[in-house]
Amino acid sequence: MASEDMPRPSASSGGGWLGKADTWAGVATIVLALAVIYVSFEYGLGRGGRIGPGYVPLVIGLLLLGLGVLLVARAGRSVDLLDTDIAWRQVGLVTVGIVAFALLLDRAGMIVAILATVLIAAPAAYGNTLVSTLISGVALAAFSWCLFVYFLKISIPVWWF
């Protein structure tokens, strides 16, 4: 873990301002801060002595805004470079797999949802064949049924009917 925290120079991102990690961390923080500030005004701020539900979010939002600006401003001196090699394939497939599970669980039942998730996410790992994927999908579905439906008796739709 510690080794991952080290700043590692990569060829694709030079030392420029746009290639610093802090620049983009700051931009993300500012975007989040503005959203929080905007939303907190809708909740009613109250007064200093009797604060409303929007008061604390507003304070946090303003603090975030300040820190975001600070991050961007100081990014030039940072040695932390932007890591541009993102494993899009893995991120995409795993995310789609989980979303598919969420959408299918109520509509098609647990068994179909699990099989679909495994089939979608399997290509994210190297060395999976169709056979190994099918085996692990069926095994996981069977295991989940035993654990959650049979032993724990959690009310999950097993099939679509």
Place this chain on the structure above:
Amino acid sequence: MELFGQLAYGFELALTPQNLLFCFLGALIGTLVGVLPGLGPVATIAMLLPITFTLPPVAALIMLAGLYYGAQYGGSTTAILVNIPGESSSVVTCLDGHAMARKGRAGAALAIAALGSFFAGTVATFIIAIFSAPMVWIASTFQSPDYFGLMIFGLIAAVVLAQGSVVRSIVMVLVGLIIGLAGTGITDGQSRFTFGIPYLSEGVSFVALAMGLFGVGEVISNLARTFGKPEVQPVSSLWPNRDEARRAVPAVLRGTAIGSILGVLPGGGALIAAFGAYVIEKKWSKRPEEFGHGAVEGVAAPEAANNAGAQTSFIPLLTLGLPSNAVMALMLAAMTIHGIVPGPKLMVERPDLFWAMIASMWIGNLMLVITCPIDGSTSQSWSSAASAPTASRTRRSTCW
């Protein structure tokens, strides 16, 4: 002495067949998780959280605790034999453990790691038990302002002890506060940050958050990495020779002391303990040039330290309600799921839970050290098998 009476009470509870079973299960799963690179205790506990809903609280916590220290044992096995740390706190064990293995002393390295871990675990169990007595006394005086002070302390500690940029740490603490605000307000009933989604009216579920942050995140980052075909070192004699034992004993003692202290600190735990012990061992050694080339101390001290640290990091959680690392945050979530509030009053309100958990830690350590010879002989097949199906294992777990 009262302490022994309470410990006996804890053992009585921990030795019931059910709790014994879950202690074994936790230690077993922990060892497997530790052996498999790419699946750490944090992700596994995050995935197992939903299952603990249906268990009795004592059994659930015993199992999850077993998983954490079990992973410390398992992680060192692959570190020594294959030079792949199965678990992040075993990274330093790779340096000298694997070097020992290449010199044909793999068995000795495994035995030193396991026995050192067991000794450290035993000491840490007693430290937790001893620490608890003064805490019960303090607990009776705790009021709201004290809890508020504790919270502030926890948030500041999270910033101060985080690795890397301080500004980014503060940002993450604030983002955490924003996520915590979502849901219906306790005092005014106003719903905030729910965006009209009924699921969010009770706030963001900690289990969902932990799954996303620690479970799915770790799975994806491990899938993106590839592991080469490992070269497994053979295990010869399992026992260290006279000279190795003589060098290991003081190192284990130092590692236990360092690990126990670093584990208690907020932000501490097994990982920092292992690194700290290794660095200090190398500094103090009369033969620093041997480190990295199979120094016995370089295996004994960090292995003792990571186990001691893993266990003493329960102290801030159990006594103050402050999670000192990600695993403890998940333990806190597991307690909250069962309606238990960790903190100064835990020992007064749920002495059964407290003492059963402490007793189970020692029992779990004993189980792990007894299975060590079996582990040693099977670990060759284990660890060679471990590296290949990692990808398929982690993928499967994404569905949970």
